[in-house]
Amino acid sequence: MAGITVEAGALMRALSRTLAAVDRRPTVPILATVYLVSSGCQLTIAGANLEMEIRAQLPAVGELPATCVNPRVLRDLLKGLPASECVTLETGESGATLRVQIGEEDWSLRTLPVEDWPAFFAELEGQLAEVRLDAGWIGDVLARVAPFMSTEDTRYYLNGVLLEAEGDKLLAVATNGAQLGRVERTVPEAATAISAAGFVGLKSSCIIPSDMVRAVLAHIRGPVTVALSSAPLVCRVEGDGLTITGKLIDGVYPDYRRILEEPKDIxxxxxxxxxxxxxxxxxxxxxxxxxxxxxxxxxxxxxxxxxxxxxxxxxxxxxxxxxxxxxxxxxxxxxxxxxxxxxxxxxxxxxxxxxxxxxxxxxxxxxxxxxxxxxxxMPMRGETALPHEPPVPPAEPEVRAAE
Incomplete structure (x- = not known):
């Protein structure tokens, strides 16, 4: 038998973060589990669905061969434990069970064959171009445009956030047809990185799907690295001990500049x-x-x-x-x-x-x-009981007769 020891609080937090990508009733049974494996002094926990994968890492002592277990059962048995409580995870000789020891408690959880776990996005290594973003980017940019994402199935290309680079400017845009949010920040080498990722010409942009946007907002704090690829169409966000990888939306975002009128002095x-x-x-x-x-x-x-x-x-x-x-x-x-x-x-x-x-x-x-x-x-039709004061027209310029 092989096993590792981790703190209950760190394990609980890692499970909660990866659960954002685990469907309760997936069509593929293995996707109802999380993938656990240790390497060096770290335990990696991965959860995935058909569109996105979330990997969390936490300190651990020992070795644990790869195994797949129900994350919700594992999380529930940790509830109420002190954060510093030591939890030991061991796999049986056959690999069919995961043994969880907490003090004198002894749990045995059934596992699924690790061979069934899909190698999500394994082909991406070496194909991603990176953009490094500062600590305030998620809260100051992504969080401000995310509320404007659409939820319509018919216009699927609006169900996310558009990232677009113009020189050293990185723009984030989202719209649901009735509202639009656009925030721009200076990010050195932004356009260069997007071009290196394969987004060239009129496609110097990509659309991050709403599920991935919400996962990033919910679970990552601090600076991040956004890695992009156009073949395959994938985005990876790394930061705060978490890696979120997902498929980008394969569609053409509408030209929002056509409706972004020059603001009038009215x-x-x-x-x-x-x-x-x-x-x-x-x-x-x-x-x-x-x-x-x-x-x-x-x-x-x-x-x-x-x-x-x-x-x-x-x-x-x-x-x-x-x-x-x-x-x-x-x-x-x-x-x-x-x-x-x-x-x-x-x-x-x-x-x-x-x-x-x-x-x-x-x-x-x-x-x-x-x-x-x-x-x-966009305004709505309506009526008001308030008397409206019409604007005062600008005064005509005074014309003086030549003396």
Whole structure:
């Protein structure tokens, strides 16, 4: 028999992270397990489905031959143990069981043949081109555009985040058709790395699927290395003792620049926290199945946020804000939840809400402290009880007769 000793807390955390890739009822029985193997002073745990694999590493003492076991059973038997508790894992002579010893406790778990475990993405070694990203990239870029990913099966190419390189700029974009988030950061050699990965010409971009994006956001903190390949179409994210590898979406992302209009000097500069507070309070004016619309209106030299409900009533809340060069001729109407989600992605204390005078014009939310972060929200049709103050037309230039 061969075995290793690990700490219960580290093993529990590694199992929880790899479970993000393990389906409860997979079509292939071996994919309901995790793959365990030790090398040197480390234990590697891998979980996978048909689209993604997650590998976690943790310190261990001893040797453990490769084995496949049900991760949820192994995780459940560790619950309630002190994090520093020593857990010993051993395989039987036949390899059909995994013995788990915790003090005087003795567990024996059935395993599946390790030969059945697919060699996921084994052919990738040496074929990936890397982009190194700093510690803030996941939380400051990926997390801000992820809420805008689509969930529609018909437009599968929107079910993820577009990564696109332009020189030393790396852009992350996501849209569901009604909203769009775009954040840009300077990443040296970004375009060079993507070209080296095989993405050239008009395809200097790739689409990371939503499941992989969520796994990265949930389980990785700190700096990461993103490795890409166009043949096969694969992405790997490494960081924080975790490696997440998955298939990229094989599709063409729509040209979002066609809808990313040049921001006009029409709109408002709004205090972010005040607007979020008003939006949260306006949720009180909402009956089941009621209208989700909130209205933004300028009158009496102030900005107001309004909501009406036929059964409950109406509310009007002033919000600190100023006008830009001019302001819309009409009130702006938005879905309350979508507006709140977009404003939550602003990091500064204020943002600009810019758009046209048409009720169908897109509204752009631009972070005042970070103009490279742009979020687009399509307005909705609606009515408001607030009298709207029309913008003051610019004064005609004074023409003096020649003396």
């Amino acid at each position: 709109g408002y500069e709004i205090d972010r926290l005040s607007l979020l507070s008003a939006l949260a309070r306006l949720k009180a004016i909402s009956s089941r199945g009621g209208d989700p619309i909130v209205s933004i209106c300028w009158r009496k030299g102030r900005l107001f946020l309004e909501r009406r409900d036929a059964e409950i009533g109406m509310a009007s809340i002033p919000v600190p804000g100023t006008t830009l060069g001019t302001w819309p001729n009409i009130p702006l109407h938005f879905d309350r939840a979508r507006l709140a989600m977009a404003v939550q992605q602003i990091r500064g204390s204020a943002f600009r809400l810019q758009g046209g005078n048409s009720p169908y014009s897109q509204a752009q939310l631009i972070d005042v402290s970070d103009p490279a972060s742009t979020f687009i929200l």
